[in-house]
Amino acid sequence: MPHRYLLFLLLWLPQLPTRAQTRPDTTRAVALPEATVTGYGQQLPLRRTAAAVGVIDARTIEQFSPAALTQVVNTLPGVRLEERATASYRLSIRGSTLRSPFGVRNVKVYYNGIPYTDASGSTPLNLLDPAIIGRIEILKGPAGSVYGAGTGGVALFGTPEVAAGSSRVSAGGTVGSYGLRRSTVTAETGSATSSIRAQYAHQSLDGYRQQSALRRDVFALDARTVASPKTTLAAHLLYTDISYQLPGGLTRAQFGADPRQARPGTATAPGTVAQQAFYASRTGLLGLTHEYKFTDKLELQTTLYGSGTTIHTPYLVDYESNVAVGAGGRTALSYRTALAGRVLRLQGGGEFQASFTDGRSYVNNGGTPGALRYDDEITTTTGFVFAQADYSLPADLLLTVAASYNRLHYGIERVSDAVAKPNAYRFARDFQPQVSPRIALLREFSPNLSVYASVSTGFSPPTTDEIRTSDGSLNGDLQAERGTSYEVGTRGNFFSNQLRYEVNVFDLELRQTIVSSTTDQGIVVFRNTGSTHQRGLEAALSGWLWQAAAAEAGANPPGLRAWASYAYNDFRFGSYPSGSADLSGNRLTGTTPHTLSEGLDFSERQGLYFSPSLSHQARVVLNDANTEEAAGYWVFGARGGWRRILAGHLETNIYAGIDNATNRSYSLGNDLNAFGGRYFQPAPGRAWYGGAQLSWRW
Secondary structure, three states: OOHHHHHHHHHHHHHHHHHHHOOOOOOOOOOOOOOEEOOOOOOEEHHHOOOOEEEEEHHHHOOOOOOOOHHHHOOOOOEEEEEOOOOOEEEEEOOHHHHOOOOEOOEEEEEOOEEOOOOOOOEOHHHOOHHHOOEEEEEEOOOHHHHOOOOOEEEEEEOOOOOOOEEEEEEEEEEEHHHEEEEEEEEEEEOOOEEEEEEEEEEEEOOOOOOOOEEEEEEEEEEEEEEEOOEEEEEEEEEEEEEEEOOOOEOHHHHHHOOOOOOOOOOOOOOOOOOOOEEEEEEEEEEEEEEEEOOOOEEEEEEEEEEEEEEEEEOOOEEEEEEEEEEEEEEEEEEEEEEOOEEEEEEEEEEEEEEEEEEEEEEEEOOEEEEEEEEEEEEEEEEEEEEEEEEEEOOOEEEEEEEEEEEEEEEEEEEEEOOOOOOOEEEEEEEEEEEEEEEEEEEEEEOOEEEEEEEEEEEEOOOHHHHEOOOOOEOOOOOOEEEEEEEEEEEEEEOOOOEEEEEEEEEEEEEOOEEEEEOOOOOEEEEEOOEEEEEEEEEEEEEEEEEOOHHHHOOOOOEEEEEEEEEEEEEEEOOOOOOOOOOOOOEOOOOOOEEEEEEEEEEOOOOEEEEEEEEEEOOEEOOOOOOOEEOOEEEEEEEEEEEEEEOOOEEEEEEEEEEOOOOOOOEOOOOOOEHHHOOEOEOOOOEEEEEEEEEEEO
8 A cells, every 4th residue: 555645644634623623513413422342342432442443333223124234234334244145144354255255254253242253263144133233343454462363353243232220022023025024022121230131033035036045043132230349240142043045156147147046957967956055053152251340440351152053054066964062261351550640451361262063974965965975073272362551642642552372273083984994084283373463553633533553463264164175175285364454544523523434544465365266066165375465445424414402302313314434445466376377466356446335314203214325336356367257236225114102111113125226136245266157146136125113111
């Protein structure tokens, strides 16, 4: 990235508060509350967090379809949540799609503070229903200094909070296009010292494409109690039973002729319908958190968890049947004091995870398991320790210095093989311990403006799915990615906090980059391909065009708010290994140079609301050679309804919405470097939905 632009940004931005203050405030509005974010464990206001952090709250989630989180997550600049098949998600932060042909990799995910990404590095995001999510916080770029391995970023998911002194039961339902059926039931109660919330969500869908039906049942239980003035306990239970069909990728000709078809068969190989390709799993997760305050300055928080899952996945050739158990925990000790009259925050701790998987592969006989191909027992252990210091310097500067020390071990033993003799091999891999430091400096010029700069490093080892592919082969030579990120950003507000903005520029230099490709049998394989340069700009703007005074309309006054986010990416291959194709200068596979999201949020005193939105993604390169592209697209959607409290206790929310209103034909979640040109995973066409939710509160 041209560093003169970073210098220009630092020199020009301090002038903004003066310019903003010279313009008179001509609005009669209510100031927005300032967000506090978890960040790197600091729990600081967003303006004092020296990192690119995106926050999605419950109000934002309710502006979009209740069937999926895709649209709401994509309102954050630099973040893309894609859906290859129904509920088959992959999350990309600043170009990490390259090694995520399916699932979520290279992004660390936490659920209510519980490590949700398993020890192997994969994240089952499809287990979460939008109804149980009340807040999402995403940290962009390497966050290994506090959160361990990964160069993409961190996503923190939280369930809705229970209001103190109230109880509520609610039920809701949604119907829509392509056979959408949703129902939710919630019961919660809270007091000044404790709360409990139980929720069940069911969703079924016939699907836009052939062989794309879905069924998902999710139960979540969250409990919290203040056991003593110094002790707080919390428990979180999540159980998901999910099954969805896999339609497979299409060629450009097949996509153009009929985007609703599943991958057809050939003279030598059956298609996904004949093979009844699907994914099914049952997963349980239990996490317990203990917080203890030794003094007002010293606090210890410890989280322990256990999980278990069964997975069945028949595809074109094989039928995978996996049983896995996992356990782990995280602890952090926080201390706050004064040094030379200035605030010093110290934080240290560690995280450990272990998992065991019995992975069996059978011949797929039309959706039923045939002869055993192989049986592997996989053990994974990973962990890290970390330390961080935040010190308030003169001139309203905040310095952050942090680092972690990471270790990872894989063990794979083949206990049965249909071709080779039993105990065909034992494979063990210990990745070299890594230190991931981070240093950041933030200057707060006023409550209306802060500027920060940071340098962070990270490493991202391959997951077990990347080392051991679905055809049973092992890629023992696959190396961990290593990267260094340079970032400068600013955030602030104008007009008495009514107009907020955020801008950042970054340069992520990645080495031993892992890329993926797909074979003729639909098997995804991985390789290292030298280095990549991932440079970009991200910007977000939101503000009230009109808002009633709180004294006239209550705590959530009606009004009209506009928002927009934009990301420019210049992600390219750099050097390449000897003997490989020269990719230097090519765009990074699966990435796009421009993304844009914008919309309005309108509400009025009688309870009517309306939230239209527009999103754009420019063309996406589909292979490393950059010879194939998916066309860019614009997609329009909207949700509106009537929300009202009747008789002081009954809350009603009746809504309707439309997605892809112009019936745009586009591919979301393309297959990268796909054999035979089967790149395209068509997104649904125009879709309507409508529903209602009733709540009784006392």
